[in-house]
Amino acid sequence: MRPLSLPLTALVLISTALPVAAQTSMRIGLQQEPTVLDPTSDATAAIDVMLTQNVYESLTTVDESGAVMPQLAESWTISEDGLTYTFSLVQGVTFHDGSAFDAQDVVFSFDRARAEGSVNPTSGIWAPIESVSAPGPYTIEITLSEPDAFFLFNLAQGDASIVAPETVDTNITDPVGTGPFQFDSWTRGDRLTLTAFDGHRDAADVGLERVEFRFISDPAAATAALLAEELDAFPGFPAPELIDQFEADPRFDVVLGSTEGEVILALNNSKPPFDQLEVRRAVSHAIDRGEIIDGAMYGRATPIGSFYPPHGPAYVDLTSAYPHDTARATEMFAQAGLAEAEITLRLPPFPYATRSGEIIQAQMAEAGINVAIENVEWGFWIDEVFRKKNYDMTIIAHTSPNDLANFARGPEYFYGFQSDAYDALWQQIRTEADPEVRNTLLQDAQRYVTENAVHGFLFQLPRLSINKAGITGFWNSSPVLFQPLAGVRFE
């Protein structure tokens, strides 16, 4: 590659010397392609990445720090008891098909999402809602059955997108919302194109005319496309081993951020041997996070000792709760009658999982446990591991915000974990309005799951982004699944 880069740099120099207007068309690489384009009916993260807060908008949004900001609701008031929310909506907003936005669209969207038999992916958002009504054409009143500290944050998510009754049925292939970009075309297996929506209230501030998402699942192909400058940006670049190379190349900016994704060695708490606390603790002693992060992520990840992102306000460092100690783990496994036992590790097809798996296999072998690895397809994983709880161990990243809630999802959730004490704690966290008190409770929750060694906690999934030099506006970190593009531009 080295002999090639000289003429390339020369070319770049020549082209920047010419007076060119700022580029307004951007090609963004994405690893995953969704099967439908409606975030209110499908949980695939790629839908949110492309469309939430770009094509679709919600009542609220969040900024890069995760703080709630107004969106289609320009302001709101909350009653003393924390049960009634009154939103006043922005006036003069139109959907991309030209129809006007008003309170009836909100009532329609929310009633549809929380209806009996709704396919909305996050029922937790809707569970606390008792009623949604429109006292005026631009006023919405929502009554909750119990206070919900995450309510405004939840309303910013793609699951709570505002859709129009006229176009709701065609949103899966032809999404229509009120956002700054409108859907242009989707070539399956190749690309999805958005164009700027002139009718948007902040259209003047949008830096891009046209956005093209290209679906490239193979990291090697993505690298080739970036090096050939067929892509302008790749947020969430999947291959940490290639970052060094891009960092050394002046054509690119490499951004290392964090995500909400806790990567865990999930243990099936509902069946032997992981129904025993001592065995789970032995696993935590057997694994060496430092080696996993070095080996699987090339050192580009932060270790976690519990199930909460290190950049969050309530984070408490529990990484030293179970120091790496092979001798101790061996003894603990032996005491539980597990010496020379064979345990299956089913791995979903993600590099962070398959790579960590091989290292964990070696570390467990040192502690006398035979781990059989099964690399499985994503569909098989969803069905067998996630739905049927048919596994001993697996490795998976949990990318949703506030997902300490997972431990209160009862024995049917694939963790197979249930604790009345934790359920009560989570109920308290969910209904606590004071952020200070809530953060203290969240720390208790982190300590609780670590104390019970529910899983092996590995590292926080990093967000590695590669952008062409001179692009501004991309978020470094992702507190949510979406990435607003209205502020992204070429300098």
Next chain:
Amino acid sequence: MRRAAVNLWIGATLVGLLTIIALLSLVWTPHDHTLLSISNRFQDPSVTHPLGTDQLGRDVVSLLMTASINSLTVAFAAVGIGGLIGTGMGLVASARGGWTEAALMRICDLGFAFPAILFAIMLAAAFGPSLGNAILAIAFINIPIFARVTRGAANQIWAREFVMAARATGRSGWGITWQHILPNIAPILIVQATIEFAVAILAEAALSYLGLGAQPPMPSWGRMLSEAQTLMYIAPELAIYPGLCIVLAVLGFGLLGDGLRDLTDPRLVRSRK
């Protein structure tokens, strides 16, 4: 030297080397191939690591050696199983003739229509991916191949005068098959098996490239290749080594099969005289 002999010798040398390396790996490799050492990753070739180390700091020579026994086992088991069943079917079809022959050959046509990779994915979806399932899938594609070759060759022998003589003396169909047919088609079967070995090694590499073959920590050339794919820009040699192993193994068995065929083919023998 004649072309046939050259093929034979190159093929035999490559196959012989591969077999020796594979057998050696059972008792000795330079390092333990499961030994990870992250701090020693991507090392250049040295005296301790003749081909360097991979992305997890494992010794590449040890990995390649251990993977060769994996490849050979799969090829041997798959061709063995497929060959036995296929040859059996072919002999039965040829000995019985009539509707038995027609039915068996139509079953083979069905087998031909079914791609091995698809069959392996189906097995993996139903029973989870494993070495056993990879062997089954590759054995499955070998059945119709051997059945057809056996039937064709056996039918020719059945038409020869000495077989007719044997039949005239009242020998049973099975007796003739065992005493006259099988020995006479054995060279053809051996040649076919050698060539199918090459195909099986390639198929095993393809399956393990897709994660459907040997599971870690058992190394396989195909999986080494797929793991090296994203590392192409920083350590291209990690893809070249297993790739080269696959090429040489396939080439070796292919040339050996070719050479053996030239040696045993009666038409070629006659033309030489």
